[in-house]
Amino acid sequence: MAALPESSSQQPAPLSLPVLGGRPSSYRERVADALRAALIAGELRPGEVYSAPALATRFGVSATPVREAMLDLAKEGLVHAVPNKGFRVTEVSDRQLDEYTHVRALIEIPTVVALATTADPVSLEALRPAAREIVTAAVAGDLIAYVEADTRFHLGLLALAGNTHLVEVVRGLRGRARLYGLTALAASGRLLSSAEEHLELLDALLARDERAVHEVMTRHLGHVRHLWASAPD
Template identity: 75%
Template sequence: MADEPALPTLGGARPSYRERVADALRAALVAGELRPGQVHSAPTLAARFGVSATPVREALLDLVKEGLLEPVPNKGFRVTEVTGRQLDEYTQIRALIEIPTTVGLAASADPAALEALRPVALEIVTAAAAGDLIGYIEADRRFHLGLLALAGNQYLVEVVGDLRKRSRLYGLNALVEHGLLDSSAEEHLELLDALLLRDAQLVQSIMTRHLVHVRGIWAE
């Protein structure tokens, strides 16, 4: 059995355990704390979360449905591999959805709603500077899905959210060590400023660069 990563202890009402465990596991996957090929058991992870094994097992099964894990009989759950081709395909789909949607927001988004995302963009920058991968990933998710939500299409948000879950950023640790994550973080503030300027061409340029940057992170 591979060593289990240190994961946060959970609190709150029991009905939220499953979702909160699943979110924490996704974050650990994205940050590379749970690596491809590793096998993890529900009881061991439950001990680290400080909850019973049942909600942890349910959360692990949710991640199986998302293609992030696969069951290993009598052992637990193995982290699945994401191939370069899959990452290219995820990036292509995200570009087809996110770039034109975000460009459209340059004309339609309420400036107050855009400004409301600035604290989240600053969280991303702060987390990158501190090397806080889990904080970076969570703030990045809230920023991008919150931005897309301004287009008023919840199904679009769900599709992109699913793609983000499936595309795990295995190179984040290396980028932190080399101080390269900061530039990707700063792009979120650049994007907000361009949207507030109503500069559709600049928005398209930043979003295209950002997605290329993200695919470069995966390549690491």
């Protein structure tokens, strides 16, 4: 979904609000999460300016929660305010993407490998619906739904390690990433194979196979940087 000038006669696709894991949430929180997913998926393009009223129309809510959500994202460095116009999406360099992925690998790979021996099988199985949602979104080519389900899966998995600060660090790193290549992967059908890695990872964890878990996680994070995050043309 490329960014379009507001004067364009072509209407951008609507954005849907996620349901946030059963916890109480405001429109502001839900809009902020949906905006993060749109940013990560590259649906909101770097350097483009988006107004709160225009985004509100796409969410089907009033401009106030959208404006508040964008201010939250500005505090996170994902966008910055442009006086009298809206918010410009922060551009991310290749070096920054490499650094984010490197830090994620340092945190996530050993943490998830350790879960092969410590995680409760019932808790692991509880993540399977999210893993299946990722596959369903990949088949449908729904990039926002893909990112939302992917975020729930990975943060839910990390939460099993019992370190809430670690989860928040990874949440922040994920929010700063940009997966520009998702559109091309979805169009080519290759996104499905990446989506299925989540089910492969669960199966390896349930089998208590640390070597397989390490291999899948390493491959998966490699996709995040080198395949999914290919710069747009």
